[in-house]
Amino acid sequence: MNKTNVLEFKDVWKIYRMGGEEINALAGVNLTIKDGSFTSIMGPSGSGKSTLLHVAGILDMPTRGNLLMNGKDTSTLGAREQARFRRSEIGFVFQRFNLLPQLTTLENVLLPMNQPEPQKAQEYLDKMGLEGKYSKTPNQLSGGEQQRVSIARALVNQPSLILADEPTGELDSKNAEVIMGILQDLNKKEGVTIIIVTHNQLAADFTDKIIEMRDGNII
Amino acid sequence: MGIYSLSFKNLRRRKLRSILTMLGVVIGVTALVVLVGLTTGMTSYMKESTGNMMGDILIMNSTGGGALMSSPGSSFLDPEAVDEIKNMSQLYNIKEDVEFLTEFNGTQIYIVGTSDWSQIKINGTSGVVVSKTLEDMGYKVGSKITIKDQEMTVTGTFTEGSMGMGVVIMDSSRALPLNNNKSSSITANTRGDPEVVKNEVEKTVNGTTASTKSDLSKQIDDLMNGLTLFIGGIASIALLVGVISIVNIMLVNVTERTREIGVLKAIGFTNREVLGSILLESALIGFIGGIVGLIIAAILLQTAIILFGSQIGDIKLISMLPLWLIVGVIGGATGLSVLAGLYPAWRASRLNVVEALRNE
Numbered sequence: 001m002n003k004t005n006v007l008e009f010k011d012v013w014k015i016y017r018m019g020g021e022e023i024n025a026l027a028g029v030n031l032t033i034k035d036g037s038f039t040s041i042m043g044p045s046g047s048g049k050s051t052l053l054h055v056a057g058i059l060d061m062p063t064r065g066n067l068l069m070n071g072k073d074t075s076t077l078g079a080r081e082q083a084r085f086r087r088s089e090i091g092f093v094f095q096r097f098n099l100l101p102q103l104t105t106l107e108n109v110l111l112p113m114n115q116p117e118p119q120k121a122q123e124y125l126d127k128m129g130l131e132g133k134y135s136k137t138p139n140q141l142s143g144g145e146q147q148r149v150s151i152a153r154a155l156v157n158q159p160s161l162i163l164a165d166e167p168t169g170e171l172d173s174k175n176a177e178v179i180m181g182i183l184q185d186l187n188k189k190e191g192v193t194i195i196i197v198t199h200n201q202l203a204a205d206f207t208d209k210i211i212e213m214r215d216g217n218i219i
Numbered sequence: 220m221g222i223y224s225l226s227f228k229n230l231r232r233r234k235l236r237s238i239l240t241m242l243g244v245v246i247g248v249t250a251l252v253v254l255v256g257l258t259t260g261m262t263s264y265m266k267e268s269t270g271n272m273m274g275d276i277l278i279m280n281s282t283g284g285g286a287l288m289s290s291p292g293s294s295f296l297d298p299e300a301v302d303e304i305k306n307m308s309q310l311y312n313i314k315e316d317v318e319f320l321t322e323f324n325g326t327q328i329y330i331v332g333t334s335d336w337s338q339i340k341i342n343g344t345s346g347v348v349v350s351k352t353l354e355d356m357g358y359k360v361g362s363k364i365t366i367k368d369q370e371m372t373v374t375g376t377f378t379e380g381s382m383g384m385g386v387v388i389m390d391s392s393r394a395l396p397l398n399n400n401k402s403s404s405i406t407a408n409t410r411g412d413p414e415v416v417k418n419e420v421e422k423t424v425n426g427t428t429a430s431t432k433s434d435l436s437k438q439i440d441d442l443m444n445g446l447t448l449f450i451g452g453i454a455s456i457a458l459l460v461g462v463i464s465i466v467n468i469m470l471v472n473v474t475e476r477t478r479e480i481g482v483l484k485a486i487g488f489t490n491r492e493v494l495g496s497i498l499l500e501s502a503l504i505g506f507i508g509g510i511v512g513l514i515i516a517a518i519l520l521q522t523a524i525i526l527f528g529s530q531i532g533d534i535k536l537i538s539m540l541p542l543w544l545i546v547g548v549i550g551g552a553t554g555l556s557v558l559a560g561l562y563p564a565w566r567a568s569r570l571n572v573v574e575a576l577r578n579e
Contacts, residue, residue: 083489083492087486092486098576111225
C-alpha cells in the first residue's frame, strides 16, 4: 500500500547561539514519516531529538530548510495559523503530562476541542480506561492515569500526528508498559501516526522504527 | 471548555490571592462611591431646596457673600433698602425672611423667621417650633420659651435639618422685631424676566445682590462639581493603588503559570486567545471588586442616612447613587483592571512555547 508522507524534513537546520558559540541542534536533517507509522527517536542528551520533535510539532521553526506536513510547507504559516494547525493536526503528549491542575480530567480533554463535545471527550477517556474519573482533578490521579488523560487530550481532535516527548519518563516500568501498549494499540488498530522521543529502550521496542540521533543528525 | 472559562477557574484556584487583589479594588470603589455619593446627595438635596424657594428672586445684602456662602445671622438688609425693594413695581408677593443667632441660656441658638412653613416637617402646629436639641433641653409643645426677653409658647417641634443646633422657627413677622426689624433676605415674584428684574434690583437698590432660581442652581453646581472633582480625585488614588496591585499580581500569576501557558499554546491556542484569557481574568477582578465595593458603599450610605438623615434632611439613597456613578465606577474599575492586565497578558502571549514548556 502506498502511504502518504505525514512529515517531511528537508535539510532542516536549527541553530542556537549560546555565549557567542553556535550550536547546531539540528544539522541538516532529512527524514520522512509515513502515515500510520510508529517511530521512536533515541539518542543521548543534546543529540537534538527534542528539538526535532519541537520542529515537527511546529513549536519551533527551523533556522534553515523546510518542514512539510501533509505536503504543506509549514514555514509559510503565520503564528496564528501555526496555532490552528497544531490544534487540528497535532496531538502532544509530554513527559510531565502537563495537564492543567485547575481543570477536571474531562475539562482537560475538552480544552483543545473547537466545539466542546463532552460525550466524545468521555469516549476517549473511556478508551484510556478512565471511566468514572471524569471529575477528578489531575492531583487525584496517579502518574499513569494522568498520562492516559493527556493521551486522550492529544487524540480528541483526531490529529494526523501524535508527538510524545519522553511519555514514560516519569512513570515506573509497569505504567510505562501500559502507556506504550496504549500507543501501540492506537497505531496498530486505528492507524494513528506516532513519533516518540525516548531514552528508554523498552519503550522504543514498542515502536516499528527506531531512529538514532547524534550531534543534530540522524545516524 | 474554552480558554476563557479558564479565567474564572484561575481566579478560584488562588482564592486568597484573588480576594486580596480584589480587596484593593473594593476599598477604592467603596471610598469613591461613598464620598462622591455623599456630595451628589447633598447637591440634589440643595437643588431641591432651592427649587422649592418661594418666588422667582432672592435678594440679600451684597456683603453677605451670596446666597450659598453667607454665614447665617451675619449680614442683613438695611430697612431703607427693604423699603426701596417693596416699592419696586416689578416685584410682587414680597416676603421678608430673617435668620440670626442669639444668646440663649449661655449658648447660641439660631432664630429663623420664615414666611413659608411648607418645607418644615412639624410635630405639632406652626407658630413657634423648636429643634430636637431644644426639645432635649426640655422645651416641649406648650412649654414657655424666652427669646430676647420675649416669652412665647412652643407650638411644635421638628427634627430635620437642624444639624444638631438649637433652632427656633417662627413667623418672620414675629422674628423681625427680635432682630431690630432687619431682614436677612427677601423673596419675591417678578413681573417679566427674573434675570432683567434681578439686574434692575441690583442697580436701583444699593448694597444688594439678587439671585434667580437658575443662579442658585448654577452656584450649587459650581460649588458641588468642584467638591465632587476634588473628593473624587482623592478617592481615585485608592482605586489606582488597587489597580496597580492587579498589575503586580497578574505578573506573578503569569510567571507562575509559564509552563501552563506553554501547554495552552502547544495544544493550539493562539497568542490572542492567551492574551484575551489573561485580560479577562484581570477584568473579572476589577468587575467583581467594583460590584462588591458598590454594594458596601450603598450599605454605608444607607447606614449614614439612617443614622444622620434626620439631621441633614430628607436625602434618599437613590439621589446619592445616580446611574452615572454606578455605571462609571463599575466600568472604570473594570476598564482600569483591563489596562492593568495588558502588560502581564502581553508578556504571556509572547512567551516562547519551547522555553515555556521547559519552565519548572
